[in-house]
Amino acid sequence: MSELDVVYDDASLIAIDKPSGLLVHRSWLAKEATEFALQRVRDQIGQRVYPVHRLDRPTSGILLFAKDADTARLLTQAFTERQVHKGYHAVVRGYLGDGSLDYPLREELDKIADKHADQDKEPQPAVTDYQCLAQVELPFSVSKKHSTSRYSLMHLQPKTGRKHQLRRHMSHLRHPIIGDTNHGDGRHNRFFREQFDCHRLLLAATSLAFAHPHSGQAVELQLAIPDELTRAFPSLP
Template sequence: MKPELEVLFHDEYLIAIDKPSGLLVHRSWLAREATEFALQRVRDQIGQRVYPVHRLDRPTSGILLFAKDSETARLLTEQFTERLVQKRYHAVVRGYLGDGELDYPLREELDKIADAQADPDKGPQAAVTRYRCVKQIELPFAVSKKHSTSRYSLMEIEPLTGRKHQIRRHMSHLRHPIIGDTNHGDGRHNRFFREHFSIQRLLLAATQLSFRHPHSEEPIVITQPIPTDFLRVFDATS
């Protein structure tokens, strides 16, 4: 039997959990082989129906919020749509990256099945990501033939817009891809983390979600510690 998902916030209208990496939010044509979903597990865990109000990519871990009724879901979805919700992530990226903000429009990534009705000629959409360096480390391993050492940065990242795979694509555009990203990352460094640190996952986690309660209007801030496997890399000396 699967262990219960960690509950980070819970009241009459809302529940937020820590979604593990690899768990889908809900059923998807893109992963027909999947048999478990966060939506289902939360429903079974609290014994009532829940409604997703946002999403996290399957390989991304961290804070995932659900509403307990359709009206609450509608109100929260409006906040997300109007960009009134502040989201914060942490990620481990290749190389030394400082603080900054990237304003780089992204063309929508379409899937042949899930997005069959979408306009393939739609132009790039505005996408803005703010980022801040938390830690850096240089390891004595020549992952790339060009360098005798390998550098990594732990980043705090705030997407100011909500485009598909925005953080992953923006970090890749900056030439500092997220470790473990098999679509937009660097296979050599992904392999190094698998072999040296036994880290198999995408090193991207949702660590803070701030919004106004849809009924009381009180400010809600849900936080989650940076995953320990992210930090372990920066304690490495050999």
């Protein structure tokens, strides 16, 4: 098993580049999974680590862990109080420009895991800023309505942390993220599998900025845009 790429490491924190498809921790909702980021980081550095936020299984990118309970408490509080700034890159269907979406989201509940949760909870505030980085029109008819297909490479900044917020917000704008099997467009997902050998959700957590919980110094973590997200955009360097 190859080691996970380390993005940042000090006495109290470690951040890794989580591959798409890897669970953060064990979940009975994915009983078939045998590998987890939490366990792999622990084994890789030889000590216990504490998750302070999460990434969906199909999302790749920066995943931060604390190395002790006190640091975990401070970082969890920072995430809860929106003191951590997160950035993502994604490929969406169609041409989407720059903007900000303020669209409350009702909590997505699992029928079994959340059977005791409040089923009538009001939608919670959810805000996402988005900027277009590149657009491409490809000479393929994925939809019967159009002779070509258009896609946008986006930079997304969630200002809140709702479950599946980015995927649901892009779907609400009618520009779903490619590879999203729950909120996306199966025809375009299939096209990217066949044309670009992309078999994943084209969403990656590429930046994370926060004040170090002990020193107060600014920590700014960044990753390059994954190759899978740029294959459809020949003009990108």
